[in-house]
Amino acid sequence: MHGTTGPRPTGPGQNTPGTPGTSGVPAIVYDTEIRHHAGAHGGTRWQKAERLTVRLDRGEPSGLVELAWRSEGGAEATVVFDEGMTAFRGHRRTTDGTPQEYRGTRRRYRAGADKPFGHRARVFATETEDPHGPAAGGTLRLVLDDGGAPVERISWRDRRDTSISVVLRTVPPAGGTVPVEVAGVVASDEHTEADEVAGHLLTDGPGKWLGWDDRATLDFSLSEPAAVTAYTLTSGNDYRDRDPRDWRLQGSMDGTTWYTLDSRVDQAFPGRFQERAFTVVNSTAYQAYRIDIGRNWGGLPETQLNRVRLLTTDRPRLIGSTVPVAGVTANDEYRAAGEVAANVLHSGAGKWLARTRRAWLEFTLPGPAAVTAYTLTSANDHCARDPRDWVLEGSADGRTWTALDRRTDEIFPGRFLVREFGVAAPAAYPVYRLRVTRNEGDVGEVQLNRVQLLVKHDHRFPDPVEFHGFLRPADGPAAGYRGRSVTETADLEDPDTAPGGGGAVRP
Known part of the structure; x- marks a missing residue:
């Protein structure tokens, strides 16, 4: 499904575009x-x-x-x-x-x-x-x-x-990727007696890793930090019940705080030695990555994989660069617990907490910059404090604000979950403000672990x-x-052949 792009499907209802009368529903x-x-x-x-x-x-x-x-x-x-x-x-x-x-x-x-x-x-x-x-x-x-x-x-x-x-x-397709260099891998468990160990995940061949549990973690340390934007998993040689079904891809700077970058549920590997590729929205170069397997297909204490590959895009300009921030202020912060606004500028377990239902963070840059994307990372606890509705705004003077991106009914189903959002019409501002207008649980606090303002130098999203x-x-x-x-080719209808009666409907 997520592997190399194949030919256009054919069959009932899948006719050649552009031919009169062949499309089920015209534009x-x-x-x-x-x-x-x-x-x-x-x-x-x-x-x-x-x-x-x-x-x-x-x-x-x-x-x-x-x-x-x-x-x-x-x-x-x-x-x-x-x-x-x-x-x-x-x-x-x-x-x-x-x-x-x-x-x-x-x-x-x-x-x-x-x-x-x-x-x-x-x-x-x-x-x-x-x-x-x-x-x-x-x-x-x-x-x-x-x-x-x-x-x-x-x-x-x-x-x-x-x-x-x-x-x-x-996100860019997984096919436009190159592998990152992995220095080593450690598994939560492995079948050493049969040589079904984690090291096989880094090499081609029939070998595999098997752990004696229906849940497992695989920790990959890189030779140098890299922004993983895709990854592949390859099923083992036997017993589909051992295949992973639910998992998370996580990244870490220190091996202690793990950020969730991608979550998958009910994923199937119908074939043996079947490789599937998955794309990730990620602009941060982490030193370590983890595959956290939450469930396999059989529910028995045996989980296995043949191969894991971590990949990054071959179009590095699509990876966002973090915009330098000179300072950040907030409408409120919990200083007694060290849960202050400055924490959102750094990785780690720290967080910012405002003891209000509505809250804001204001970021002052060294100079004007056109932010094209940004990330919000949920904090360590209490999902009711997560932002649900918010507006990202820019200002030339810190007094008059222009709305750049507005979100409603957004959820963060996990802790330390990183989500990236695009800015459709970026413009250069020296000051940005994230204004949270509603939290998830209608409680009296709002919190975040991290906020990143990004610039993607392609000046467009893929x-x-x-x-x-x-x-x-x-x-x-x-x-x-x-x-x-x-x-990627145009699929156009002829306005003189589109149905509608009494005149042509033009796409």
């Missing part, structure tokens, strides 16, 4: 309008907005009923379509948090009228996952463009009552190359749903 363009809610911004008149282009095509001729999405910049929208998808009504919220009514009408073109260029569809080969392992899920062609920042989360329900929700992972989420058909239980990009 549709809507002319849209917005209206501020009564009392907001002093008026309720409908105003013209950016056009919306939609295509969510799984090879089935089934229109959409509901659609919701979130952009990298924090803007969100939820809409409901009429039966023929000729119009929609709904609501949206802008990056700065302004609520708006939102409506759209399907665009049509007269013969001879100027027509805009087509949209590129991201094409994904998909799989569904259940307890029996992965199964091919066909092709998904995806376009969702509302004129704003790239979309990072999409949920929809179609006329067949199938519900789908996916998160796009804006295209989405994979997604994960769930799919729930009308007549069955929900299943895991994931996909990877299988083409």
